[in-house]
Every structure is written in C-alpha cells, then in structure tokens.
Amino acid sequence: MGEVSIIDILKKLNKDRSEEDKFRIASEQPDGFFIREVVPTGSVYLDFRIHSTLGKGGFVKGSLNLLIGGEGSGKSSLALKAAANEQKQTGKYVVYWDAEGTINESYIERMGVDLDRFIYYKGRNLEEMLDVLQEFSIAKDVGMIIIDSIPVFVSTVIENKSAEDNNMSVEARKFNSRMPIIEGNCSRRNIALVALTYYKLNPGAMGDPRVLSRGEWQRYMSNLTIELTKKDLIKDDDKNTIGHVIDVRLKKSKLQAYDSKESFQINFYYQYGFNNFDEYASVFIENGIIKQGGAWFTFANEDGVEIKLNGKSKVIDFLKENENTFKFLQNFLNSNVDENVE
Incomplete structure (x- = not known):
C-alpha cells in the first residue's frame, strides 16, 4: 500500500457521512462551529452565574446538563422553563420523559411551554426509555431532551431479589453503556440533554456520604451540573404561599471558572417561574x-x-x-x- 495524504484519508472517511458528521481540518469548519450554544434556564441571574457574559449562560447544547435536587426543589420547573426557551429560540421540539409523573398539562403551559412542539411521555422502564431516546437523539428537529428523573427508572432485568445493590448496579451499568451513545448523538445534532437526579446516602462512605443514585457516570459525563435546594417559602401580602427560594450551587461547569462551595439564591414563583425585574436587579x-x-x-x-x-x-x-x-x-x-x- 502506497503513501496517502491526510486529504485522501478525509475523503475516504467522509464518503458516506452526512454533512454535519464529516471530518474537517479545523480552519475549514463552518462559522460558529467552536461556539458553545446555550439554552437560557429561565432565570436571568442563574444564567449570569453560569456565565458572566449575557447570552452565554444556560444549559449547554450538545452535551449533558445535570440538575441535582431533592423533592420540590425546582428541578422539573427549571427544566420546563428551559424547554420553553428552546422552543422560542429554535422552533424545535422538546422531548420530556417523565418517570416521576408529577407534572400536569396546566403546569407545563404555565411555564410557557408550547404543547404543539412538546413530546411528553410517562414511563419507568429503563430499557424502553434508553431505546426511545436514542431514536429521538438523531432527529434533526429535536432541540432538547429532558429525563425526569434518573433514579426512578427500573430495569426489566431480574437479578437476585435479596441483593438490592445488585439490581441498582445493573441499572447503573445500563445507563453507563447507553447514555454515551445518546449524548454523542446529541452532540452531533446540537441537542441539549438535561437529566434530573438526586442524591442517596451511603453512610459507610469516606467523606461526603451523598452519592448519585444510578452511578457516578452522571457527574463525569455532564458539562454543567447544578445543585438545587428548596429553602424559605415566598408569601404574598395575604400570607398565601406563592413560591419558594432556591439555594443554588454550581457543582461543575465547563463554561467558566466557578466555586462549587459557593451558593446563591433565586426566587421561584409557582404561577410563572422567575421575576425578570427581581433577577436583573440582582x-x-x-x-x-x-x-x-x-x-x-x-x-x-x-x-x-x-x-x-x-x-x-x-x-x-x-x-x-x-x-x-x-x-x-x-x-x-x-x-x-x-x-x-x-
């Protein structure tokens, strides 16, 4: 076999590839190729803390974004606000797989989501979710995929019934093997992948006893990890509860430098989400x-x-x-x- 040039190799590799999947010399990539696009979270102040340049903070497209928080912390609501922003920005569909089953049509619309471009499914079967989302991750008109939430999915694989940890490890392995494929598809098609999850306690662990249920792959694979904690209730003049304060920590970000120990607060209102004037004032x-x-x-x-x-x-x-x-x-x-x- 004679010597070949890099150009010959590129031609061979690109022969049967679609335009967006072709290998190229960096200087020949289309304009904006290296720019990380984002979807605003719906909270101006949160976006600003993610990236101090306006318009550059939010959920990162083409990669995994992780929302960690306990019940009622605001994970689903934040994901829905971002879904509405993705629809407004691109006109693309948002896929929402709901294993929790805690949101309804009225609430989805209150968060600003257009139901005509919203694919919503309830189900807890792990294999079905992975198969279906792998299909959606190659669709050209999907802009965001939301998984709510990782720990709730159950595998059909039957393991030793007396060893719960074994069952959990089976599900973690399935996530670990399939999510890189889904995330890779999202990367090529510039789809924002948002996964909701929460901690479980491992009392015997050294250091922080909190670990992510269904495996640490979530932490390593994510481009942006945000931890949410529900704090004080917000009440109106008549003492009616209208929202709550969310304590936020950036646990991981590839957008700019961050302090994982520093926390800040944002106010979430149940009727509409976030108050722009409040957020901009901050x-x-x-x-x-x-x-x-x-x-x-x-x-x-x-x-x-x-x-x-x-x-x-x-x-x-x-x-x-x-x-x-x-x-x-x-x-x-x-x-x-x-x-x-x-």
Whole structure:
C-alpha cells in the first residue's frame, strides 16, 4: 500500500457521512462551529452565574446538563422553563420523559411551554426509555431532551431479589453503556440533554456520604451540573404561599471558572417561574451598575439623574414601573460585559 495524504484519508472517511458528521481540518469548519450554544434556564441571574457574559449562560447544547435536587426543589420547573426557551429560540421540539409523573398539562403551559412542539411521555422502564431516546437523539428537529428523573427508572432485568445493590448496579451499568451513545448523538445534532437526579446516602462512605443514585457516570459525563435546594417559602401580602427560594450551587461547569462551595439564591414563583425585574436587579447590583450601601441603592437613569431607593424591593418596583430606565441599565450592562469578552 502506497503513501496517502491526510486529504485522501478525509475523503475516504467522509464518503458516506452526512454533512454535519464529516471530518474537517479545523480552519475549514463552518462559522460558529467552536461556539458553545446555550439554552437560557429561565432565570436571568442563574444564567449570569453560569456565565458572566449575557447570552452565554444556560444549559449547554450538545452535551449533558445535570440538575441535582431533592423533592420540590425546582428541578422539573427549571427544566420546563428551559424547554420553553428552546422552543422560542429554535422552533424545535422538546422531548420530556417523565418517570416521576408529577407534572400536569396546566403546569407545563404555565411555564410557557408550547404543547404543539412538546413530546411528553410517562414511563419507568429503563430499557424502553434508553431505546426511545436514542431514536429521538438523531432527529434533526429535536432541540432538547429532558429525563425526569434518573433514579426512578427500573430495569426489566431480574437479578437476585435479596441483593438490592445488585439490581441498582445493573441499572447503573445500563445507563453507563447507553447514555454515551445518546449524548454523542446529541452532540452531533446540537441537542441539549438535561437529566434530573438526586442524591442517596451511603453512610459507610469516606467523606461526603451523598452519592448519585444510578452511578457516578452522571457527574463525569455532564458539562454543567447544578445543585438545587428548596429553602424559605415566598408569601404574598395575604400570607398565601406563592413560591419558594432556591439555594443554588454550581457543582461543575465547563463554561467558566466557578466555586462549587459557593451558593446563591433565586426566587421561584409557582404561577410563572422567575421575576425578570427581581433577577436583573440582582445582576445589576452584582455588576456595580446599581451601587449598594447598607439598605440604600443608587444608580443613574437614562437622563443621568441619580436615583436613590431604600430596600431592594423598591428597586424592583422602580424597574418594573420605568421601562426606559430598565432598558437603559440592560444596555449598559451588555456594553460593559462585551468589553470584557476576548
């Protein structure tokens, strides 16, 4: 066999490949090939903490995003808000496999999801889920796949009934062997893969007794891992519960540097999700656009007039009632952030 060039090898490898699957020299890749696209989570402040450049924070497309949290922490709601954003951005379908069976049509619509582009299925059979999602992961008009949630799926394989750990290891092995295939398909087709999960306790473990149910493959495979914890309830003036505070930790992120021990809070409202004015106020304050001194907040409006308000709630109300100032501060934030982007 004579010598061959890299060009000859590329031609041979690409002969029967689709356009998006072809091997190419890096300089010949299409524009934007190396840019990581994201789907906004629905929380402006969470997106900002994921990536300090607006528009670049959110669930990463083409890879696994992991949401870890206990019951009622907000995992499903956050996934649904992101699903609505994916539909708005691309017009593509979202596939939601619900093994928990805890959400209904009314709630899905309240989170902004378009049911005409939403494929929803309830089921707990592990093999069926893996087979079906592998099919969906090669569809050109699917933009997001959500698995809710990993620990609930049950394998049809019958193991020693007296050894629960063996059954769990069988399911972990099945996930471990099939999820890389699904994630690889999502990577080639730029599909955001979002998996919901939670910890189980392993009292005999050294260090942190919390381990991820169904295997540590989740932690290693994910591009972004977010841990959610339900905190205080949010009540209206009549003492009715209208939401709750979510404590958030970024446990893993390949988008930018992060501190896995640092936590921050976002407010979730049951009727609609997240309050944009509340979230932007937090971003403005953290960026120094709105300056805080004790309980007082000061900033300049679009006319250069200094505004001074007592209490963050007053800031939120002001932004809500003064659209021009709100847009001015948004534009100011964007211009400041852009200057720091290489």
